Amino acid sequence: MVSSPPDPAFLECLANRLGPRGFTADPADIDPWTIDWRGRVRGSAVALLSPADTAEAADIVAMCAAAGVPLVPQGGNTSMVAGATPPANGSALILSTRRMRAIRSISAADGVAVVEAGVVLADLHDAAAVHGLRFPLSLAAKGSATIGGLVSTNAGGTQVLRFGPMRALVLGIEAVLPDGSRFDGLSALRKDNRGYDLRQLLTGAEGTLGIVTAASLRLVPAIGRRAVAWAGLDSPQAALALLRRLEAATGEAVESFELVPDDALDLVIRHIPGSRAPLGGAHRWHALIEATAPQGAADPADALGQVLGQAMADGGVGDATIAASEAQAEALWRLRESISDAERADGMAAKHDISVPVSAMPDFILSARVAVEAAFPGTRVIAFGHLGDGNVHFNVRAPAGIPATGAEGMAWLAETGAAVSRMVNDLTVAAGGSISAEHGIGQTKLAEYARLADPARLAAQQAIKAALDPRWLMNPGKLVPR
Ligand SMILES: Cc1cc2nc3c(=O)[nH]c(=O)nc-3n(C[C@H](O)[C@H](O)[C@H](O)COP(=O)(O)OP(=O)(O)OC[C@H]3O[C@@H](n4cnc5c(N)ncnc54)[C@H](O)[C@@H]3O)c2cc1C
Incomplete structure (x- = not known):
């Protein structure tokens, strides 16, 4: 494992190859790219390399391979698992694709x-x-x-x-x-x-x-027409049943089906200016639904309205509304997309991006919530997201008053949060699921991945890594436990 920064003479060779637009060793340029999007993991790098094209990228990768210098590929640095954050010892250089935008x-x-x-x-x-x-x-x-x-x-x-x-x-x-x-x-x-x-x-x-x-x-x-609806429901089970009804009635028209619990909606309304509840009355759970149709096809709002009307009549849905304009549709989506920001404004949370078989997810959400809140008194679970993919963000909020940033929040995350994550991950694996449905392993899930992954899977991944990258220079400390 490389542990010290590359020597200045080698950096000069890279600077010569990339020119001033493609090479910087100025800490003011580099620092913003050494911390992860959530602001929880800080790394270090003595240079940021920005090749202009594939030929330049190939040259600098070959130079770094020959010199034994690790590289951390970086795009927008929005990774949720600190996947693009360099190691703290400064041994790696960041390779940014910012100039490859054609x-x-x-x-x-x-x-x-x-x-x-x-x-x-x-x-x-x-x-x-x-x-x-x-x-x-x-x-x-x-x-x-x-x-x-x-x-x-x-x-x-x-x-x-x-x-x-x-x-x-x-x-x-x-x-x-x-x-x-x-x-x-x-x-x-x-x-x-x-x-x-x-x-x-x-x-x-x-x-x-x-x-x-x-x-x-x-x-x-391109989409010809879209219909966006919001439904109030009793339970995640009712939400999944509604999705299946919609699919049966509309074929492939439904392309988004997002589950939102009432406490997530409450947080958004409390913290995000301009937000308001889309339905009157109280509903424990909500679903945001989008159905689309190509140019010239029937308006998907018709089929959506029919199914929602039937479901309201037979009790499958408590209440529902279909956006009457693009502005209303955007406002419904904003409620869903603001959940993470609202959660952060409210305080610290241990976040999990998990999947289990789709049919098992409704029961999992309810039973795992009860188990986690009982094991860690004062915590509050918010599970929201892509129910139809069997994937939710199973976030466990710290007891009220613990802020999302600062020493107190980080201390809770390191101690209680880590234990919470082990429990959530154990429950997920026991349900036949994955501890990373969307965000990857990066560095923040590496230890848990090593603890829980099937040994045959790990061995095969390590063998592939060693075959293609025998010195483990590409994005060290991420995804594959060594
Ligand atoms: C607000 C928000 C919402 C998000 N929502 C979702 C969501 O709904 N679904 C979802 O799946 N994810 C979501 N993400 C996380 C998602 O993984 C990232 O947004 C995206 O995939 C990463 O793109 P990026 O360019 O920022 O990559 P980075 O963060 O820069 O890098 C991510 C990983 O890819 C590697 N990498 C980057 N570029 C290259 C390259 N050219 N070659 C090789 N490796 C490379 C990095 O080394 C790192 O391991 C969300 C993130 C945020 C901040």
Whole structure:
């Protein structure tokens, strides 16, 4: 394991190769990129490298491989598991894709965009829209998260229900492997049976197997019309039953189905200015539903309204509303997307991004909540998110008054929060689930992953890592326990 910073003579070689726009050793430029998005993990790096293109990236990876210098790939630095944060000992350099922002091509005929790693997700959305197309994956970090980061974390989001996570949308990859060699796998073949799939291996590899420099991504026709609804429900079981009814009635029209408990909605209304409850009356649980239809197809609001009306009549749903305008639809989505900010404003929480089989999730939410709150008096569970994917953010709030930042909050997280996480992870594994449904392992989940993963899985991952990166120079200390 490398433990000291690279020597100044080597840094000068990198500076010469990259030029002043691609190399900085100024702490003022580097420091903001050495702390994770949640502000919980601080690393250190003596230089930040920003290659302009794949050729420059390949050269500096080869130089670092020859010199034994570790690299930390970084896109928008929105990782929820400190995946792009360098080690604290300053031994690694940050390789940022910030200058690799070209959208190389968009083909309506193939339904494919070829984009460089540093392209920001929202920019891809805009570029696709110009061609009457869309990239069907979105998440709250879309203004900062990059294609390279999304590929490397196999990100999900709010359309997984219909279109799947990045793995289902990445049709090709171009990458620089840990020895500096260039893998050109961009051809977006729908069928290709040449054995081990490097594209899928690099997707979700969290930068541990090389630098993704570009990707070919699946595009679908732009949305013609969308309908956004909010339903009040008694239980997570009722929410899942509603989703199944909607799917049976509308086929593939439902692309988002987000579960929101009443206490999450209360937090948003309390902390986010301009928020208000979408329904009258009290409901223990809520669902945010989006259904879409292509240009020229029937308005999805009709089918949505019919199913919600029937469900209200037979007691499956307490109350419901369908947004009457784009502004109302956006306001409903803002309630859902503000939950994390509202939670942070309210205080510290131990956060978990877990999945279990979809049919098991409603019972899991209720039973795990009772168990955790009983084991850690004063804590309060908020479980919200992608019910239809069997994935919720199972967040355990610290007792009231413990702030989200500062020494008191961090002390709670390190002591009680760690024990809470072990319990949540144990319950998840016992239910046949995953301790990381969306965010990856990074560094903050590495110890728990090592504790709980199936030994055969771990051994295979370690063997793959050692084969492609024998000196473990690519994103050290992330994803694969050594
Ligand atoms: C507000 C918010 C909401 C979010 N919502 C969701 C959600 O709904 N679903 C979800 O799945 N995730 C979500 N995330 C986390 C999500 O993983 C990231 O937003 C995104 O995938 C990371 O993109 P990034 O460019 O910021 O990558 P970074 O944070 O910079 O990096 C993430 C990981 O990828 C690696 N990496 C980055 N670029 C490359 C590259 N070019 N080549 C190789 N490795 C690379 C890094 O080393 C690191 O391991 C959310 C994050 C935030 C802050």
